[in-house]
Amino acid sequence: MSGRNALQRRRGIATALAALFALISPANAQVSGILDWSTLGIADENAISSGTTAVSAGVTTTVTWSTVTDGGSFVAYAGNDFVSYEQDAQGGFTGYAQVGFDNSRQDADDKVTVNLTFSEAVTSLQFTLTDIDEGSWDDFVEVYYNTGSGFVNAKTGSFATLGSAVGVDDESFGDGWEGTASAASSSTDGNLAFNFGTLHVTAVRIIYFSGNDAGNNGFDPGGQQLGISDVTYNKIMPLLSAVKTVSMVGTSGTSRFAIPGSDVYYTLTVTNSGDGVVDTNTLFLSDPIPSNVEFYNADIDGAGPATGAVYFSQSGAGLTFTLATDVKYSNSSTKPASFAACTYTPSSGYDANVRHLCLNPKGKMLAGDPDPTFSIQFRARIK
16 A cells, blocks of 8 residues: 555544544533522421532532521521521512521621532522511621632622612621611512622622611510522533544554554543533543454553553543443444443453443543643554
8 A cells, every 4th residue: 555545544544533433421501500498308497407408400509507696695586497498488489598586685796697509600690588678677688609719798799689678788797788678578678689690609608687777676676587589590511522533553664554454542532611510420422433443452552651441641620530440342333322331341452343432431520721621542453
């Protein structure tokens, strides 16, 4: 075979195999999630335990809460604990997290803090605080968000929409929003709605306490409460691309040409150029082996870094790869639908019966800058 024909054949193999590489992973489409309080399995007015978790759209939301007081009577109100589930309606929302307390005297140092922490950053985060108003009490609330660099007061941005009974306030004891008038719990006048838009939010913090504008009842505000509506968000999606390249194993003589009897290396490189991570253990790569090559089931590079038939490397991807468990094979001409469908055990050495190479790296593929990548390399012989 002439050098020109050999080069053409080599190019043909590279082009054909690049077209056949298949990557199965979460699609780059918008996926919405929700923290729905009614699905947590908590009875009406029972406590929402600190540390409660909920999973939606592959994102885990962890609810934690705590209280602080500088003395005096400070007890839970309206529910069985400071944070509880309420199945009735308030502010136009049915089924919500209720935050309630009763302190014996107006005291801004007695506080309930609720944290919502997401297992990965989310966008389009929205929720509403309900029944923030003023009577013998003065509801005061601060809301903070975290994009990965610490909590920031949400008052500094244009994230909040206020009902008619809610006003902005900045006091020595608090910087947020407070009730300015009485509002029926059935109305939306006491609603404080948040929409964090395009921000990539990892957590929010809600701090609830008494303000100082209620002087009735001998400065004993009595019981007061607010509600936290269901929390909605969009999962930030990864954007995966895959490239397959081919190179000759041999570097001298006829072995450097793509002719029968020569070995080639195939390298599959996957890049996440999106802002979202890939869900844990969901990456599945299926690569069909053309009929004109034979898969090599042995150490692909002798004294090189590989120790088996497949070599894995990565840069910033955050994955793990175990040769014994994360590589499988199929002898079917039909593309396997899942990693579990790859059940063929190849013979040692060259095995022409291997029709698909199946790969399932473990963990979450990370996002970041520079774009995380990983590569898979294997070897075959041209028939």
